[in-house]
Amino acid sequence: MPLKAKQLSFRYGTHPILQDIDFQATPGITALIGPNAAGKSTLLKCLCGVLRPEGEVELDGKSIASWTHQQVTAQISYLPQAFAPQAALTVFETVLLGRLPHLRWKVAPEDLQIVEQALGELELSMLAERRLNQLSGGQVQAVAICQALVRHPKVLLMDEPTSNLDLRRQFDVIQYIQASTQRDRIATVVALHDLNLAARFADQVYVLHQGQLHSHGKPKDVLTPKMIAQVYGVEARVVEDEGELLINFLGPTNSHCNRRDTRE
Numbered sequence: 001m002p003l004k005a006k007q008l009s010f011r012y013g014t015h016p017i018l019q020d021i022d023f024q025a026t027p028g029i030t031a032l033i034g035p036n037a038a039g040k041s042t043l044l045k046c047l048c049g050v051l052r053p054e055g056e057v058e059l060d061g062k063s064i065a066s067w068t069h070q071q072v073t074a075q076i077s078y079l080p081q082a083f084a085p086q087a088a089l090t091v092f093e094t095v096l097l098g099r100l101p102h103l104r105w106k107v108a109p110e111d112l113q114i115v116e117q118a119l120g121e122l123e124l125s126m127l128a129e130r131r132l133n134q135l136s137g138g139q140v141q142a143v144a145i146c147q148a149l150v151r152h153p154k155v156l157l158m159d160e161p162t163s164n165l166d167l168r169r170q171f172d173v174i175q176y177i178q179a180s181t182q183r184d185r186i187a188t189v190v191a192l193h194d195l196n197l198a199a200r201f202a203d204q205v206y207v208l209h210q211g212q213l214h215s216h217g218k219p220k221d222v223l224t225p226k227m228i229a230q231v232y233g234v235e236a237r238v239v240e241d242e243g244e245l246l247i248n249f250l251g252p253t254n255s256h257c258n259r260r261d262t263r264e
């Protein structure tokens with residue numbers, strides 16, 4: 001049971017943001033969904049110790065509250081929404097920095113090989129010698145994902161990793177994240193706005209709404225018209241086609257006050 005939060009609450013100043021969240025991520029992909037300002041980024045920051053919440057966050061049954069930054073980063077890789085790259089570094093150097101927790105006083109051939117392989121799998125090899133300020137937004141995002149994965153973490157937390165990517169690249173990157181997650185048995189938690197990506201790639205889905213846990217479970221049990229109406233205020237049709245869930249969005253629900261009463 002790698003990552004678990006119990007009764008997690010967090011406030012910025014006196015403003016409550018997260019309330020009594022029970023959460024657990026096992027090896028596989030957990031999609032964290034919810035509307036803007038629901039608290040997804042705040043929860044990810046609490047899970048990796050960037051923010052100190054009330055309640056418990058445990059990794060393999062041990063509370064991370066007293067861990068040093070190095071202890072946390074050796075096991076948990078966190079990719080924030082706004083990746084702030086060092087523009088002076090090349091793509092290769094940036095990804096190699098992801099190996100930092102594993103490096104000793106010199107870079108081992110194994111580290112170089114891991115970086116080379118990851119760059120190849122994400123089709124970034126051609127850009128290896130380019131500086132980050134010479135890349136597009138989507139290319140920088142792919143580099144950030146590559147850096148997070150070469151660390152070979154136990155837990156990988158990603159905040160909207162596909163937001164800058166074109167349609168094809170979203171699939172490529174999520175498939176790469178899925179393959180790495182399965183190969184290395186990582187507990188990967190991905191905050192997503194695209195419910196169809198969540199339906200297709202997640203093993204489990206957690207829905208946050210106004211700082212509280214609305215529901216969680218398998219995609220087909222959670223991504224229902226009722227949840228989408230209640231949480232997003234949008235009417236949707238959900239169909240299953242050859243085992244795949246497809247969500248069609250029909251438009252806003254009629255009345256704002258009806259949202260909480262919407263039935264399937």
Ligand SMILES: Nc1ncnc2c1ncn2[C@@H]1O[C@H](COP(=O)(O)OP(=O)(O)OP(=O)(O)O)[C@@H](O)[C@H]1O
Pocket residue numbers: 012017034035036037038039040041042043
């Ligand atoms: N540093 C901060 N200080 C005060 N309030 C903050 C801070 N960061 C976020 N908030 C507030 O916390 C709430 C949750 O924000 P958060 O970024 O966690 O939501 P989110 O679900 O990730 O949203 P989005 O989908 O828009 O990225 C919002 O009301 C936001 O305004």
